[in-house]
Structures are given as C-alpha cells and as structure tokens.
Amino acid sequence: MALPTERKPLEPFPDIDPYDHGLLDVGDGNRIYWETSGNPHGIPALVVHGGPGGGGRRGARKSFDPGVFRIVLFDQRGCGESEPHASDPMVDMVHNTTEHLLSDMERLREHLGVERWLLYGGSWGSTLILAYAQRHPERVTGIVLVGVTMTRPEEIDWLYRGVGRLLPEEWERFRTGVPAQWRDGDLVEAYRQLVESPDPHVRERAAREWCRWEDAVIAHETLGTPGQYSTKPDAAMMAFVRICTHYFARAAWLDDGQLLRDAHRLAGIPGVLIHGKLDLSAPLRTAWELARAWPEAELVVVEDSGHTGSPTMRSAILRAIARFGGWETTPDTI
Numbered sequence: 001m002a003l004p005t006e007r008k009p010l011e012p013f014p015d016i017d018p019y020d021h022g023l024l025d026v027g028d029g030n031r032i033y034w035e036t037s038g039n040p041h042g043i044p045a046l047v048v049h050g051g052p053g054g055g056g057r058r059g060a061r062k063s064f065d066p067g068v069f070r071i072v073l074f075d076q077r078g079c080g081e082s083e084p085h086a087s088d089p090m091v092d093m094v095h096n097t098t099e100h101l102l103s104d105m106e107r108l109r110e111h112l113g114v115e116r117w118l119l120y121g122g123s124w125g126s127t128l129i130l131a132y133a134q135r136h137p138e139r140v141t142g143i144v145l146v147g148v149t150m151t152r153p154e155e156i157d158w159l160y161r162g163v164g165r166l167l168p169e170e171w172e173r174f175r176t177g178v179p180a181q182w183r184d185g186d187l188v189e190a191y192r193q194l195v196e197s198p199d200p201h202v203r204e205r206a207a208r209e210w211c212r213w214e215d216a217v218i219a220h221e222t223l224g225t226p227g228q229y230s231t232k233p234d235a236a237m238m239a240f241v242r243i244c245t246h247y248f249a250r251a252a253w254l255d256d257g258q259l260l261r262d263a264h265r266l267a268g269i270p271g272v273l274i275h276g277k278l279d280l281s282a283p284l285r286t287a288w289e290l291a292r293a294w295p296e297a298e299l300v301v302v303e304d305s306g307h308t309g310s311p312t313m314r315s316a317i318l319r320a321i322a323r324f325g326g327w328e329t330t331p332d333t334i
Helices: 059-063 098-112 124-135 153-160 168-175 187-195 200-217 234-248 285-293 311-324
Strands: 020-027 030-038 043-048 069-074 117-123 140-148 271-276 297-302
Touching (some): 059 069, 069 098, 098 124, 117 124, 124 140, 140 285, 140 311, 153 187, 168 200, 187 200, 187 234, 271 311, 285 297, 297 311
Parallel strands (some): 043 069, 140 271, 271 297
C-alpha cells in the first residue's frame, strides 16, 4: 500500500488534473462522463455526487491523498458533462432512474478494471451509494457518507413541506409557485410537471423557485455554502431541477424503507456516517437510524455543521477517508 503524501494533516489536498477521462456509452443513447486522478495504482475510490442531478463539480477529489488513491469521479445521467443533458426539454427522462444509475456504476467499474472500491458521497449520493452497496457488497471496500439520506417518502415530504413550519414565508412562496389547484397536494409532482412544460418561461420560473426554496433551507449555514442552488448556471439549474423532481416525485423508485430494511446486506463493510447536527434539509435521525442498523458504521455528528458543511465537517471527512488509506489520525494531529 502506498504511503500518504507528506503534508499538514486534515487540510484539503491541492487540486489536480485528471490523468484520464472519457465518455462511457451506457446505453439508451446516454454517455456518462468519467475521470480518474491521483495514483493510477492506488486504492480505487469512487466519488458519487449529490442532487440528484448535481454533477459537474470536481472539488471532492481534494479530500483524497493523490499519492494513495485512484480517484474516480463521474457525472450521473443527464447532468455535468454527461450526454445528453437534461437541460434540453427534448431529452426524455424515461431512461434516467435509480436502476439505470446502479447499472452505470457497475459498467464504469468494469470499464476501469476496478475489482473493489471505496465509495464516498453525500446527500443524494449517500442514497445511491447505499443502494449500490446493498446490491454489490462484494465490490465495496468501505463507505464514507456525508449528510446521510435514504430518499424515503417521509424525508422528501419533510424537505418540501414539513420544514416549511420553520420557514413559513419562504415556504409560502414555494407553495404559491405552482397553480392553485396543486398547492395543497404533491408539490414535488407539481414542480415536476412545470419543468416539463412546453413553455420555456414556465420551465425557467419553476426551476428558479425550486432553487430559491432549496437555498432558503440552507440559508442559516454560514459556515458552509449558503445560496449555492440559485447561483447555478441556467443549463445546470434546469438539469438539476428536472432530475430532482423526476426522482423525488417517485421516491427514487425505492420501496419505502428499503435501504434501512436491507442494511444487513452491508455486513462486513466498514463505514463512516458524517452528519451535521444543524442540517434542516436532511435531519440527523436518518443517519442515526442507519447507524443502529449497520453495526460496522461509525456515526460522526458535527455540532456546527448543516447540510453544506463547515471546517469541522471538512476535517471529519478528511479523517475518515485517510483511515481507508491506511493513515489513522489522532487527536494531536487535529
């Protein structure tokens, strides 16, 4: 096993360029973007982005020692640099489901010649990682999840209705962003229909109102990155909202409670669950329930962090990943 690069501990690594990248044909007219960086002979680690539909960001690779890890990033269907892009209203979403993404991850693993890999991701990425690891536990060496979600109906209802009790003015704006006949029903489905409208002005307004609400829920996270949703470029924003509403209106095609019920399939896989105590988007209870059902997982609660992180959370992530690289940190290295 390679030794970690000499550096001050618990600081992000410098950004690096990928040594290889490409577009992988995954069928149904889709090609997913992938890239590899770090040590070509290092420990394989797959970064699974959130959203869903939040591809295109590459900063996560700075959490991995490039001398130790073979860092694999990819953009899920319809977003980032994958093709076709969901910002195009003509792109049919029928071939963009959780099942398709799980198949894509396996196809990418085979394409890169990886036998087993460490999985790292947050928010929606944690849902997708859990689904993949429960399907293919023999392919997983370890798991690091941040801002744990399992995309259960109760979690979706909380984010797009329940948390409105804490943000009544902002939620009322979100609610009135859909036609009156939908306001007391399924708001996620209502927004999904709006972003599928043939009228570009209707689509654009719905996407902006959706992101305005997402930003309202993280506005208190001054140590993280508040306001990140509304600053997305137009194409990235439209793809993000189309894909989010497409998945969340259908509970990601997962049976209610499936990932928690099947946590026993993770037996033998070590994991670290890192969750902010101030996370309104994804309350701590989900991570706590998963930790109780998965004995090999350690729950790390970050007192000063919400959904978008903090310096303390960043240190927790670096510490967890370093552990899987064979580098155990101790209190005097913090």
